[in-house]
Amino acid sequence: xxxxxxxxxxxxxxxxxxxxxxxxxxxxxxxxxxxxxxxxxxxxxxxxxxxxxxxxxxxxxxxxxxxxxxxxxxxxxxxxxxxxxxxxxxxxxxxxxxxxxxxxxxxxxxxxxxxxxxxxxxxxxxxxxxxxxxxxxxxxxxxxxxxxxxxxxxxxxxxxxxxxxxxxxxxxxxxxxxxxxxxxxxxxxxxxxxxxxx
Amino acid sequence: xxxxxxxxxxxxxxxxxxxxxxxxxxxxxxxxxxxxxxxxxxxxxxxxxxxxxxxxxxxxxxxxxxxxxxxxxxxxxxxxxxxxxxxxxxxxxxxxxxxxxxxxxxxxxxxxxxxxxxxxxxxxxxxxxxx
Numbered sequence: 229x230x231x232x233x234x235x236x237x238x239x240x241x242x243x244x245x246x247x248x249x250x251x252x253x254x255x256x257x258x259x260x261x262x263x264x265x266x267x268x269x270x271x272x273x274x275x276x277x278x279x280x281x282x283x284x285x286x287x288x289x290x291x292x293x294x295x296x297x298x299x300x301x302x303x304x305x306x307x308x309x310x311x312x313x314x315x316x317x318x319x320x321x322x323x324x325x326x327x328x329x330x331x332x333x334x335x336x337x338x339x340x341x342x343x344x345x346x347x348x349x350x351x352x353x354x355x356x357x358x359x360x361x362x363x364x365x366x367x368x369x370x371x372x373x374x375x376x377x378x379x380x381x382x383x384x385x386x387x388x389x390x391x392x393x394x395x396x397x398x399x400x401x402x403x404x405x406x407x408x409x410x411x412x413x414x415x416x417x418x419x420x421x422x423x424x425x426x
Numbered sequence: 427x428x429x430x431x432x433x434x435x436x437x438x439x440x441x442x443x444x445x446x447x448x449x450x451x452x453x454x455x456x457x458x459x460x461x462x463x464x465x466x467x468x469x470x471x472x473x474x475x476x477x478x479x480x481x482x483x484x485x486x487x488x489x490x491x492x493x494x495x496x497x498x499x500x501x502x503x504x505x506x507x508x509x510x511x512x513x514x515x516x517x518x519x520x521x522x523x524x525x526x527x528x529x530x531x532x533x534x535x536x537x538x539x540x541x542x543x544x545x546x547x548x549x550x551x552x553x554x555x556x557x
Contacts (some may be wrong), residue, residue, distance in 0.1 A: 288550055385448050387433035389532040391525070392451075392486050394469045401483055415456050416486070417531055420463035 271304030288331045298338075309337045313349040433533075444535035444544055453537045488525055516545035 271356050274297055275281045284305040285295035298308040315331040324332040342348050356364075392414040395401065429531070446452075451483035457463060468490045476486055496514035503510035527557050 290495070291504070322529075339526060340502065375496065382438050386530075387448070387533045388526065388529040389448060389452055389536065390450065391487060391529065392467065394467070394490070395462070395473060395486070398444055398483060398486060400473075401486065411455075415464035418465045419460070420465050 250403050271306040273304055288335045290335060303338060306338060307335060309335060311339065311343065311350045313339055313343045313351050315346075315349055316351050436537075441541075444537065444540040446540065452532055452536050454536065457525065460540065487522075489518055489521035492521045496536050 246397065260417070272287075277336045281295060282292045284297070285307070287293040287305075288295070288307050290307055294307075296308045297305055314329050320331075323329050330336065337343065343350060349391075394414075396410055396412045399412075400406060437448075467487055471493050471494055476490065479494060479497060481490060481493065481497070491515065496511055496518050497510035499514045500507050507515075
């Protein structure tokens with residue numbers, strides 16, 4: 229009971245109720261209030277003047293000198309950001325969204341969906357030249373082809389003799405000449421004078 | 427090396443001369459080494475019965491009696507086959523398994539007899555050389 233009373237007392241002393249947020253994660257930007265609905269998140273027209281550029285930079289939480297507009301008309305005033313893979317970001321930093329390695333209000337790249345943690349890593353491109361890639365492909369599939377060609381005369385088999393069939397190995401059933409029917413007998417491994425124990 | 431790679435290594439690498447031909451029936455006299463003879467494999471069903479029951483050719487092996495019993499039970503109890511015919515089915519599968527084991531034994535017998543005949547030939551050759 230004393231614990232409950234103390235908890236209520238401590239909660240009442242809070243100016244704002246931040247039950248599920250760490251103090252360090254609280255953002256000082258006003259981006260949350262800037263947009264209310266999907267249409268508010270739509271990029272605006274391409275800024276032309278210095279004031280428009282500064283306003284657009286503030287809208288996206290960037291410094292005006294960092295703000296660099298994309299030339300594509302479809303994205304409007306959305307900033308051109310460096311394409312940095314998620315795997316290259318520091319894993320030990322105290323992110324607001326650790327799963328995304330992203331802080332609150334941090335602008336995301338337009339192609340953010342293809343540079344996830346386990347997806348395409350643009351920073352790792354250029355490790356192999358085009359010729360090396362083609363060589364590796366031919367080596368791997370050529371290896372499979374060579375193994376297939378080399379092992380073709382040595383088929384896989386089980387250590388079994390061919391299956392035995394009654395009626396002289398089904399001679400007549402398989403369309404043999406009745407006049408030339410051979411007499412084929414098959415034997416078990418039990419002695420002839422012993423009763424079967426099957 | 428297991429039951430698969432061992433025989434393949436034996437056939438293709440280590441002993442290609444005494445490896446049995448697994449595509450053809452055994453070459454030695456079936457009674458060789460059996461002083462009391464061997465029990466003959468037989469089936470009770472006749473050709474007419476099998477034709478009447480329309481048993482496919484690949485099922486007309488030495489377990490066809492069990493298969494015939496299973497087919498009759500299946501026709502009687504369909505669609506509740508697994509409830510009423512699991513005994514017959516198990517008996518048939520058990521017979522097929524035993525038949526397969528017998529084929530493996532035939533392979534091993536062929537291999538050992540081939541090695542034996544090779545040993546005998548070598549010995550005769552050596553005696554001829556000594557004379």
